[in-house]
Amino acid sequence: MSKVRVLVGTRKGAFVLMSDGKRKQWDVSGPHFGGWEIYHLKGSPVDPDRLYASQSTGWHGQVIQRSNDGGKTWEPVDNKFTYDGVPGTHQWYDGTAHPWEFKRVWHLEPSLTDPDTVYAGVEDAALFRSADGGQSWQELSGLRGHGTGPKWQPGAGGLCLHTIILDPSDPQRIFIAISAAGAFRTDDGGKSWKAINQGLHSQYIPDPNAEVGHCVHHIAMHPSRPGVLFMQKHWDVMRSDNAGDSWQEVSGNLPTDFGFAIDVHAHEPETLYVVPIKSDSEHYPLEGKLRVYRSRTGGNEWEALTKGLPQSDCYVNVLRDAMAVDKLDKCGVYFGTTGGQVYASADAGDNWDPIVRDLPAVLSVEVQTLS
Amino acid sequence: MTGSVIRIVLPPHLRTLAQVRDEVKLEVEGRVTQRSVLDALEARYPMLRGTIRDQVTQQRRPFLRFFACEEDLSHEPPDAPLPPSVASGAEPLIVLGAIAGG
Numbered sequence: 181m182s183k184v185r186v187l188v189g190t191r192k193g194a195f196v197l198m199s200d201g202k203r204k205q206w207d208v209s210g211p212h213f214g215g216w217e218i219y220h221l222k223g224s225p226v227d228p229d230r231l232y233a234s235q236s237t238g239w240h241g242q243v244i245q246r247s248n249d250g251g252k253t254w255e256p257v258d259n260k261f262t263y264d265g266v267p268g269t270h271q272w273y274d275g276t277a278h279p280w281e282f283k284r285v286w287h288l289e290p291s292l293t294d295p296d297t298v299y300a301g302v303e304d305a306a307l308f309r310s311a312d313g314g315q316s317w318q319e320l321s322g323l324r325g326h327g328t329g330p331k332w333q334p335g336a337g338g339l340c341l342h343t344i345i346l347d348p349s350d351p352q353r354i355f356i357a358i359s360a361a362g363a364f365r366t367d368d369g370g371k372s373w374k375a376i377n378q379g380l381h382s383q384y385i386p387d388p389n390a391e392v393g394h395c396v397h398h399i400a401m402h403p404s405r406p407g408v409l410f411m412q413k414h415w416d417v418m419r420s421d422n423a424g425d426s427w428q429e430v431s432g433n434l435p436t437d438f439g440f441a442i443d444v445h446a447h448e449p450e451t452l453y454v455v456p457i458k459s460d461s462e463h464y465p466l467e468g469k470l471r472v473y474r475s476r477t478g479g480n481e482w483e484a485l486t487k488g489l490p491q492s493d494c495y496v497n498v499l500r501d502a503m504a505v506d507k508l509d510k511c512g513v514y515f516g517t518t519g520g521q522v523y524a525s526a527d528a529g530d531n532w533d534p535i536v537r538d539l540p541a542v543l544s545v546e547v548q549t550l551s
Numbered sequence: 552m553t554g555s556v557i558r559i560v561l562p563p564h565l566r567t568l569a570q571v572r573d574e575v576k577l578e579v580e581g582r583v584t585q586r587s588v589l590d591a592l593e594a595r596y597p598m599l600r601g602t603i604r605d606q607v608t609q610q611r612r613p614f615l616r617f618f619a620c621e622e623d624l625s626h627e628p629p630d631a632p633l634p635p636s637v638a639s640g641a642e643p644l645i646v647l648g649a650i651a652g653g
Binding site: 215216237238239240241242243256259260262282 | 562563564598600601602603605606607614615648
């Protein structure tokens with residue numbers, strides 16, 4: 181029988197939740213790395229018991245942990261992220277040139293084909309890769325060397341590379357996103373990169389249609405259609421049907437199109453999920469109601485999903501990496517909040533239950549469907 | 552030649568990371584300085600690399616302090632000799648995390 185493993189990164193440790201395919205009863209283990217910020221942890225698609233976790237604190241910096249038994253035991257691996265060559269500068273908040281400085285790993289993306297290969301998206305924005313299970317890291321410096329690099333500016337959370345999407349149909353193609361530079365794509369395995377921000381419109385930058393400078397919060401792709409991308413930008417939900425070459429807004433009837441998380445149904449590539457957040461100055465849901473919005477039409481037409489979610493006095497946030505889906509039928513949808521709840525729906529969003537409450541603030545949620 | 556046996560007290564998170572319960576005892580060859588002690592510590596416990604000093608710049612991480620013999624040695628040059636009682640093992644070198652929270 182299938183099982184589901186939910187990997188939760190929080191401000192004060194990692195938690196691993198297990199259930200059978202019914203997804204009613206959950207066993208919670210953790211905290212792993214108690215007291216440390218776990219920005220992200222994720223499993224290998226080809227060896228689900230191989231997990232990678234990003235562990236950090238302001239006191240002790242970055243540690244990378246690896247598990248070979250599905251999160252029961254962990255071992256620290258290499259944590260040296262050295263920018264390739266002379267790091268150069270990006271823009272600081274005040275517009276001055278600021279040298280690239282490594283701060284932390286925001287996102288770990290294991291290879292689709294090799295459990296020892298994993299990508300790391302870091303702050304200050306860069307993409308690293310390990311081909312030896314995290315024992316050493318090398319920068320794919322073509323990204324940071326993109327001609328626009330000196331113009332990149334940090335968002336409020338820092339200049340972070342937070343999204344990495346590997347194209348299952350083309351091992352040379354990778355999509356990444358940086359706050360607040362925008363989205364980029366490589367078609368040659370990371371040697372060269374193209375800014376893919378045409379069609380994004382951001383009022384908070386001097387040229388709202390600039391090539392870079394957009395605060396992309398997250399991007400999602402359905403593996404059966406790797407040319408179709410969905411984006412939650414700072415404001416606006418966007419869609420691309422040509423691998424990011426151009427984007428169209430699909431916010432439609434959303435009550436607010438600010439937000440962080442976005443994901444796609446496991447079996448319906450036109451079914452999307454977002455969690456609208458009131459505004460960029462009020463990082464909580466509208467009217468104190470925690471509502472997931474689902475579109476079955478690839479955007480524009482959205483319905484509120486509320487059953488089982490708090491509909492009064494709820495002022496949590498749902499961060500960019502804190503939503504994921506399982507591959508069961510019906511598709512399970514999961515998200516974590518800054519209030520420490522992880523909510524799950526075993527019926528594609530129609531009904532929700534908290535599968536754990538009162539964790540530290542949730543930073544990331546990933547789901548593994550195990551056979 | 553046998554080196555000096557140095558005692559190091561690590562903050563709780565680093566004791567967990569290094570899987571040590573109490574203070575660490577290390578043999579340090581040659582001059583006993585912040586640098587030589589941390590070099591020996593990281594050689595014995597590679598998982599601590601980068602957690603006390605930056606791996607590239609070798610600068611002490613800003614929220615950590617080095618105390619010994621009731622003195623703050625954090626701003627001493629990394630190659631300055633540590634106090635004789637640390638070098639003899641009579642007193643520990645304390646790696647301390649800054650207090651923060653609320």
